[in-house]
Amino acid sequence: MSMQCFLNSLIYVLVVSHGSKAFHGTTLLATANRDTSSVRTSVKSAATSEAEMTKSLEELIGLKNLMLLNKDEQTILELLVEKKGQQHLVADWPEAGIEDDEKKNFVQSLVRLDTSYVGGLGAYIDKARALLASSAAGKNPFADLDAELPEGESLGDSSEESFMNAEAEGLKAARRGVGFILVAGGLGERLGYQGIKLELPVDGLSGRTFLDMYREYIAALSARIGKILPLAIMTSDDTDARTRELIAEKDIQGCQVEIIKQDKVVALSDGDARIALDGKYKIATKPHGHGDVHSLMRSSGLARQWLDDYGLEYLFFFQDTNALVLHTVLPSLGVAQKRDFSMNSVCVPRRAGEAAGAIAKLVKKDEPPLVINVEYNQLDPLLKAGNGQGDINDPKSGFSPFPGNANVLVMKLKDYVQTIEGKDRGVVDEFVNPKYADETKTKFKKPTRLECMMQDYPILLRREVPSAKVGFTTFDRWIAFSPAKNDLVTARKLSAAGEPPSAAASTEFDVYKAHAIKALLYDKEDASYQTLGGISGLYAGPRLIFGPFFALTVSDLRTKISQPHKCHLDPNTALYLDGSNIKIDSITLKGDAAAIIINTRNDASLLIKDLVLEADEGLIFKDIPDDELSNAKPSDSIRGYITVNKPTLTINIDRPGTFLLTGTGQLSELEPDL
Known part of the structure; x- marks a missing residue:
């Protein structure tokens, strides 16, 4: 064959x-x-x-x-x-x-x-x-196929040497040029939010929107490597206008933004693919899926331009509300470069049977394999047919050997351009998921349409670049994956069942936790949890946000906070740091104290030493009664609580110099060394 x-x-x-x-x-x-x-x-x-x-x-x-x-x-x-x-x-x-x-x-x-x-x-x-x-x-697509574990790498905890080495390699890869592609065509309806998800605040401490956070990261990386990096955002009719407004509202230097807009496709009314009507003279349409991003990168000319004119070597694809994804950028680039992956999927550990897609290698005798995302309810029967056991957890790790797909992709740009300019023109293979009205399977309960997913790109890649390697990089979930996608009711049910809520509230507190753990200011093995807005299992440690200019890598954190044992932060305290020229020698935050310290100047430096703050108010979260949720601000109602941010101390360095922040918040300018 x-x-x-x-x-x-x-x-x-x-x-x-x-x-x-x-x-x-x-x-x-x-x-x-x-x-x-x-x-x-x-x-x-x-x-x-x-x-x-x-x-x-x-x-x-x-x-x-x-x-x-x-x-x-x-x-x-x-x-x-x-x-x-x-x-x-x-x-x-x-x-x-x-x-x-x-x-x-x-x-x-x-x-x-x-x-x-x-x-x-x-x-x-x-x-x-x-x-x-x-x-x-009801065709069986897996006849004569076996599933095997593809080549990949697990980076584990951010404190491990392998993680920091991967970040260092990723920074080298970034210097060769990386373009970012953000898929943001959907509204926040599943979240219970009617606007675009990119405008939602990630957290109550910094107040940054998801879009601001992504753009600031790219700007910080651009500053580090000395090259302005591009960001392409795929919008839709639903999100395009507001996305453009949001970009215009805040000028972030060092991140070049391009917009590519996807169109909807016709809906189909029955098994004979008759085009559905939404009125006598109106065609019913539906979203086609985020797989459109590949054909749009071709038709817009961006992929070719980024390769030929910008000299980029890699692409990083990500989705709109996984705030932890930025922790994976450099290490996943590093693994892709080290292992010569044409495509590298960011993954997290998954338990056998967990309702999440997995990365697997599909093989058939005498034929090249295909490394691709396989849905969890496909994987188990496929494995049973091969090994008789199915998808089972490894006794040592407690997880399935097949990692969970986070739908974050690193691509080698040269292979990508060759692939999307091939005979398929970047059109990812489609699927259809009709909801049948009866056993005849000829009528639908509601119109369906063809859909496509960006993670199915390896099918196109194999056609155009058969020798290309596809693999994965697995990260601990706490550092890589916490999407905001579920509404409050769903989040409450999931948390009560011990499952990740995957909601705006859990994303916010997972962001605080990830920063605290990376800086060695919180021990994840000694974790404590709280319930807010009816969502249980939320992180209950100090709320920390480190802006990307303060620290892009774990190595940066080790330099900026070199003595974490001299930093004492009570569970309800909060600290937001941003700016490249800030270092902490020692700090103590007690009670509900909150500090916001920013130094964006290249001609100023700030040392925080023996700073002690204590307060009974700072960053406070208050539950919203259920009968008042409908009247609350939409970004609060989807969380189930309001945030009151009254910083105990706010410092923003506004002039050149060398500064010391100490005592109970005294800022002094030091004499320059002679």
Whole structure:
């Protein structure tokens, strides 16, 4: 069997619905280049008669209606109606002279949808029919496949030498150039928030939004390596305008921002891939998924520009509300460079059966392997078929050998450009997940659509760069993964069950915890927890935020806070530090004391020594009663508490010099050394 045949067999990857038996789900992937024109379901709409299906467009709508349309509009409508079985689109058109503007706007929307989808609407419908036919047939995509553990590296705790070495290697890789791609096309509806997620505050101490935090990190890295690094943000119709406003509201030097906007795709109403309508003259559309980022990086020209004009060597893909992701940037780059990975997936430990995708190597005799994300309910039956045991935890670690996919990707840019400029043009293989109305599997409960995921890129990579290596880097969860994605009700239920809440509140406190542990100011083995907003299991140690200019790496922290044993912070205290020229010799914070200390000047330095602060108010969190949640500020209501930030001490160095901060907050300027 040829490699292409093997890859085609791999691409039909079944995603089994939660709780269902193996291989009886309804989500499949399809190759972008598979000939699907002859694959049809046996379903025909009762609303479309045999006679109508053989009529030309002119016969269906009349010559005068046809003459309302320009050449492009006629072409797309003829394709859909005469060749793709979409006669229902014009079935209710009145004669010319009635609702002409509505007809014109309707067909113009079809032209836009045809143009925005690579290959056009004809290819979209063909692929949809093939996928829907396979879904209805319940095909087993894993016949004759085995799953093995791919090459990768576990970095463990940030205090370990392997972690710091990886950061050092990553900094070398960054000096060669790295571009960042942020996927941010979705609203915060799952969070219970109606705005864009990037505008949400990460924490109540610094007040930074997610977007500010990401941009500041890239700016700090740019300053460190002496090269301005780019950030591309993939938006959608839902998020584009507000994202642009948010960027304009704060000028952050050292981070060049580009916007690439994805379009929606047509929704499908039944097993014959009939285009769904949302009214007589409105096409129903749905998001296509974050896999669009690859085709957009090609069509925008950014990937090629970053390679040829900027001379970048790596890309770092990440999503919008995992605030811990920045801790993984440099070490994952370092591992990718050391192991020559063309793609490196950031992973976290996962327990067997945990509802999270895993990175696995799919193999077939005499064929090259494919390292890719496999859903948890695919992995277990696949392993059982191979080793008879399934997905089981390692007795020593307590975790599955197959790490959990955090959906954070490092790419080698040269291979990436070659791949997305190949015959698939960056279009990641799609899948369909219809919710069937009955056992015939011909009607849906609601319209479906084709979807794609950015982590399925290895399928394209193998087609264009067969020799490319794909692997993973595993980090402890506390330092790498705490997404804000669930609403308050869901977060409460998950925390009560002992599961990560993955909500705005847990993300905030996980950020505090990660900074404290990295700085050796909190022992994670002696952890204490609290309940806020009805969410249990939240970190209850000192609230620390270190801005990226203060410390990009663990080595930076060891230099800036060289004697952690001389730093004493009570559990309810808070400390926010930002600026490259700050060092701590000794500090004591008692009670609820909170300090915000900033020095962004390159011509000023600050030493904190024997600073002692004590207060009964500082950074305070107060529960919001459930009956008042609807009246609370949206960014508070999704957390379940309000934040009162009354710093005991605020220092912002505003002039050149050498400064000492000591006592109960006295700032003095020292004489320069002669």
